[in-house]
Structure formats: C-alpha cells, structure tokens
Amino acid sequence: MFKLNTERTYKYPVTVVVYDEQGAEQSGTFTATFKTLPHDEKREGRLLDHVLVAVEGIEVGGADGEPLSGTALLDALKKDPAASTAMVAAYNESIVKKNLSKT
Secondary structure, three states: OOOOOOOOEEEEEEEEEEEOOOOOEEEEEEEEEEEOOOOOOOOOOOHHHHHEEEEEOOOOEOOOOOEOOHHHHHHHHHHOHHHHHHHHHHHHHHHHHHHOOOO
C-alpha cells in the first residue's frame, strides 16, 4: 500500500539563469529543499516563505564578502529576482509535472 506523508519535505534541482555585466548568459544549478503546502492552507506573502526549507550547492556573498548561511542565505535568494523565480518554477514543476499522466 502506498503511504502519503502530507507533511513531507523533499530536495529538487533549481536552475538559475542570469546575465553578467557584459550581457553574457550565466547559469547554474543548486538544490532546494521544499515542503509541501496544502491547497486549503491560507497563506499571505510569498510562496517561498511557506515552502522553502533549505538550499545547498549555491554560494551568495554577504556585505562583508563572506558567504551567507542559514536564514540570511534563504532571504537573499528569495529577494533575488532570478533565483526566486527559478525556485518558484522548480517548486511548481515538482508538484505538477511529476504527477501528470504520461499518456
């Protein structure tokens, strides 16, 4: 019998594409840990505030030049337009695409 954990978290790859100062496209991949969000749960604010648990494989420098970690890293990624858009797309893909019929 299949058992569904409705409080699950899972890792999913995220690909971010940005343009550097010369206009060249740069891309990279990191892993985000998401938690499922029930459809009937009322939420205010950004989707990522509710579903993003952790990230690995990406470095963001702080004001002092040192890599951010923990909540500061998550906040920086949520504020960045490219990273936040990529994470929302990855979350949606992880929920929708993987459960579509392959017929």
